[in-house]
Amino acid sequence: MCVCGGGSPRRAAPNPRAPHWPPLLPRSRAPAGAMHSLVFLCAQKLAGHHAAARATLDFLPKELYPVLFKAAFVDKRTLLLQDLVRTWPFPVLSFQKLLRKCRHCDRPLLQEKPSKLCVQTVILGVVAYLNDAMEDRHRGPSKRQCLQVLDMTGLQDDGIDHGPESMSLWSRTVTLAKACIDVSKHQSKCIKRTSKRRKGPYSSLVALPPPRPVSVEVRVDLFVNSTSYGVLKDALQGNAHSALRLKCRDFRAEELSIASTVGLLEFLDPASVRQVDLRFNNLGLSGLRVVLPHMAKFTNLVSLKLPYSNIDVRRLSAGMEGSLHYFAAQLGRLSRLKELNLGSSRLSGKLRQLLGDLQGPLESLELAFCYLLPNDLSYLSQSLHTPALKKLDLSGNNLSDSLLQPFQHLLREASSSLLHLDIMECRLTDAHLEALLPALCRCSCLRYLGVFGNPLSTQGLKNLLQRTAALADLRLVIYPYPVDCYAEDLPWPPSSSSLLNGSVDEERFSRVSAELQQMLLSSGRADAVWTTNLCRHSTLDYFNL
Template identity: 55%
Template structure:
């Protein structure tokens, strides 16, 4: 019986007989000879039990051309939460060792390892969970880059030695085996140098980095451009540039380098220090350039311009896009009614699956434009964030009919607004009929504060935690009585990982 069923999925439970047997087997070294189809379950068991040396043995004899880390390990909660730094490092070291042997013994095909692609995309950031032995996505990128640099140096040293020992020989050396490492790369000023060195080796190195998602934080303009120019363009699906203080001028210099990525679907530019509220000549030229370069990204479906001051200019920025966006994040963008009017009338509205308008004041002139926009997006919208928007019970009552029309809605973020317990109850009763709704992040009701001030300005010690506990219990009982105990209602905006566009 093979590891994968007809659907290519994983075992139904972690305590299956096969998995329990695999855990007993990896407790001892060396491993006995086993059929090829058992390697994935042994790999999973070794990772869960923290056995880096066994993982090295498995990689050294990997019988398949591809080792997809997430497909084997990432689907299982126990493995995802397990400290993984030593295990991931051991996998990388095993690949490096195999390539080193291939360089030193060219033409020898005695190795049982058939690995050609190591896919480590989608690794979770263990540092975010404060796991003592976890590996952050940043240190994971450094580890991969150092491995590529090491293999490249060993190849150069081997070629020099061979050149000296074979002077005058006309025989051609056999091409060394190569492994492509598919990864999501995270870089800042500290790790820039080693990643740049790794990317410069390119296809000439036996160990080659292939980027799927690229994120740069607090990096200078020249560093961002040099790395973008070094990436293999074929596999890049997301570029995320945040906290880089680029401004409109810097973006105008960076964005032209994105058109070389034909599969770029997601562009995230939050906290880029863009302010186009004053239409001085430089701003007008910058907006035109921004619009022109966005229009060249034929595959673009997600755009995040969070914390850019765009007042009245959304139309001019998005006017060159030839395909509708499916995810648009405009949190804290100082939008005006004219921006909402443009978005409501655009071809983006009926295609939007995710919309983030957090940080706008919907208590006055923007409320009706928001209501109209929700009606236009209702047929497609899956995720809506309206956090810290100065909404009260009366504003909520105005929006509820529009929210009810969003029949596909899965998650709703309303944290940081000023609702009463009565308002929350009304929200629950009116939205519990939405069949796909599974997560609501609600604001702590004003009833739970000891003063009558706006909760956004109240100190933590004014919160009545006993009252908040009672609110949570009552909302839970309401969900139970309505037959929807599966829906999560929480006042913790950080308790659930943000839903990613590629998981929609």
């Protein structure tokens, strides 16, 4: 529409190819407090009219694709999501970049449970994109056939509270594996058809151009167990030649045999893996001796997690002593290792031997329920690791007796770098905590403190809060139910099972909780969270610190 002089507006001639734009209306689905730009509001409205949006894609500037993708993801506009993926005008489609907080929409979808419907739709969109390309591989380059990488890393998965609308890492792994297998089957059919055309009666007269290669690399975190092992193995076996290729960043396996674990590790791209997490696999030292050499090829491996691996070094036979030496030597070959989790292993007195061959300092060390001895903590406090530690988990070790003094020394040595400290179920009473507070208060960068499952009183917790209020970065404390809030007399000293299974007087605990919250407010620390809820706050790994 244009305005000429002072006359009436004159309507431009209609363009029969131009899409019909839906009217702009006030937004309706934005959560309270969400800030959306006018561009995002327009994208939301357009996304609500699929026919108009689909017609618009031929005219849409590629710079608007990301905001339209996020708007469609927010409102679960699956038909449009699939169209956007099939015509994606950039080489990379990254969930981390598209779903983060941005200038158009400050809703950080990456911190929410991923929508099952939307994630499935994006995967199906990539499959459709590849199938389209393979069906017509002899045409010239298209500006709408640019996609080369789908980056699905960074989606939240804490392993809990996955409702019917969200998608777990295990489900994403299975869905992607099945998609790879389907694409490979379609690819084989297309190759056979092309081969038949080349062998036809006129093949010598007309030279067909070679097929234009088309493929999409999927960067992804994988979680496999005995149920999903078969489908993932089939997908990874065809990875090298498939048009849809999985490139694993973080690999997690549970309840797999040694042979199955090794088999999958062999199929992973050596340069892309940064974390391997093997748990509940009952490997033991003998199994780890087989598995660990296959990790040396992962030149960028930063994090190795081996919790619940059934390692017990307390009564080693001569043969097992050799396995321990070999295990330590193989750890030493992982030159970039920064995070190590040996939780629930019985490592009594062997920490120096296990960590002594590492080439660089660890920044995250998890030794929960490892039956540590004083000489283990003494070694650790003098090692190259301690001044670099950002995360330390000693939960389940008895810090109330002979370990108390070496732990104090360890805390002092790690105080300048420590961000995350877990000392849950360590049998710490008020007196033990009082002895630790001077060293604890030196940890000026501390962000997280876990003391759940320790027999602390209300007064002990208040003292902890008062003394640590000055730690400006301490934003989350997981504290135990005070021993004086239990409805029945506890045996003294109470065991962890007594504290976990005992009956708490909810009314009395409510009063204590309110007092603690008031103390936080009075101390100017309303930003800090003090809670007994373990499930709502998942443990951070090295990459989240």
